[in-house]
Amino acid sequence: MQRLDILKEVNDIFIDVLDDESIVLSEQTTAADVDGWDSLTHIQLIVAIEKKFKLRFTSKDIQSWKDVKEMIDCIVTK
C-alpha cells in the first residue's frame, strides 16, 4: 500500500472516530492540529488503525510519534 493510500485510510479512521467529516490530515499534522484528538480518542484511533491494517504497535512506537508522518512510517514498517 502506498503512503498516500495509508494516509487516506488513516484520515477515514480519524473522521469516523472523531465524528468530524472536515478532518483533512497531512503528514505534518500533529495532535494539536486536530480538535478532539485527546488521550481518550487517541486510544480509539490506535485501536481502529491496528484493526484496519491488521498490525500491532508497541507503546514505545506510539510514544515516539510527533506527527502523522511518523505514524505512517511506523505503519509502513510493520
Next chain:
Amino acid sequence: MLHFYKEDNYNLEFCVTHEVHSQFMNIFKDCNPLHSNIAFAREKGFKSEVMHGNILNGFVSYFIGECLPIKNVIIHSQEIVYKNAVYLDDLLSFDAVVTETFDSVNAVEFKFNFKNAESKVVAKGKIQIGILT
C-alpha cells in the same frame, strides 16, 4: 497483555428478578407498558412483560467492574444487539471471550452473549475496556 489473553473466556449467570426489574423502573422511570403491563405486552405478541434491554447492560457493567482478574479497568465502548425478549425471572447465562488485545494502548476487546434457559441468544455484543495504569 498481562491478565488478558486472546480467547480467555468468562461465564456467569444472571437472573432478572422482580427486585432488579422494579428497581430499574424506580430509578430510571421507564415504565413503558411493554415492561409493566402484561395485557399490553401480550397484545404485542409477547408472552409477558418484556424486561428492559438495558438491564442486561447493567449485568455487563457488573462483569467488567467485578468479575475480571483486575479492578483497574474502564469501559471505552460497548455495543449490544437484542435478539429475543427477556422475561421476569429468566435465568440468563452470560459468556464473554477476549477477542483482541491492544498492548500499545492497554485495551482489551470482548465479545459476549446472553442466552436464556432454552439456549436462545437473547442479546450479544462487544465491549472494549481500558486497563488503567
